[in-house]
Amino acid sequence: MRFVPHFTDGQAYPERLGKIVCVGRNYADHARELDNPVPSEPLLFIKPATSAVPLESPIEAPFSRGEVHYETELALLIGEELTHVTADEAERAVVGIGLALDLTLRDVQSRLKEKGHPWEIAKAFDGACPLSSFLRLSQVPNWSALSFTLEVDGERRQHGEGADMLFPVPTLLAEMSRHFSLQPGDVVLTGTPAGVGPLERGSELRFTLTGGLEVTTRVVE
Numbered sequence: 001m002r003f004v005p006h007f008t009d010g011q012a013y014p015e016r017l018g019k020i021v022c023v024g025r026n027y028a029d030h031a032r033e034l035d036n037p038v039p040s041e042p043l044l045f046i047k048p049a050t051s052a053v054p055l056e057s058p059i060e061a062p063f064s065r066g067e068v069h070y071e072t073e074l075a076l077l078i079g080e081e082l083t084h085v086t087a088d089e090a091e092r093a094v095v096g097i098g099l100a101l102d103l104t105l106r107d108v109q110s111r112l113k114e115k116g117h118p119w120e121i122a123k124a125f126d127g128a129c130p131l132s133s134f135l136r137l138s139q140v141p142n143w144s145a146l147s148f149t150l151e152v153d154g155e156r157r158q159h160g161e162g163a164d165m166l167f168p169v170p171t172l173l174a175e176m177s178r179h180f181s182l183q184p185g186d187v188v189l190t191g192t193p194a195g196v197g198p199l200e201r202g203s204e205l206r207f208t209l210t211g212g213l214e215v216t217t218r219v220v221e
Helices: 028-033 087-091 106-114 169-179
Strands: 020-024 043-047 052-054 068-070 072-078 094-101 129-131 147-152 155-161 187-189 204-209 213-218
Touching (some): 072 147, 072 155, 087 169, 094 213
Parallel strands (some): 020 187, 052 129
Antiparallel strands (some): 020 043, 072 094, 094 129, 204 213
């Protein structure tokens, strides 16, 4: 069943989910923890709409393909078409803010990177993007004041601050729009902070986001 974006008040967004545009290494500490260079420009890739599933549902990870890593990210729901726009124009196009997991087949990704191959196979599989419902902009502070947290079985594993992004949200959206248009119903993932790691069968994941969003889910055993 195709994922339908919803707001936290239960109202469905009128547009179908489009593409999910992601940025890698937007937090310097995450780049360093994986021994990757800190980028001088956004490292962009795309997940298809078929990768999206509700974050609130139990996570069915493809453990048969090796380690599946969690990467918690701020998710932005786009409400206007963006093509070659300024940062100010891009910022006004965001209609919702939520959380997402950029699930990654880490063993698969490592093999692909060693060969110099694209790594969509490790990032774009069905179920690779659990998405929460979205807060409306009136419920959240400015971008730099946003923060989010992931706890696994009661232990904090990841904490991100909007102020720590290498490429702030308006700048990031404007840069994306230079390469491909963003359309209503598209979702943008803004990168993960340090603390990524492998999912464990049966573990409980709790997510919180400034503005009152809280989601608890569990990994299927």
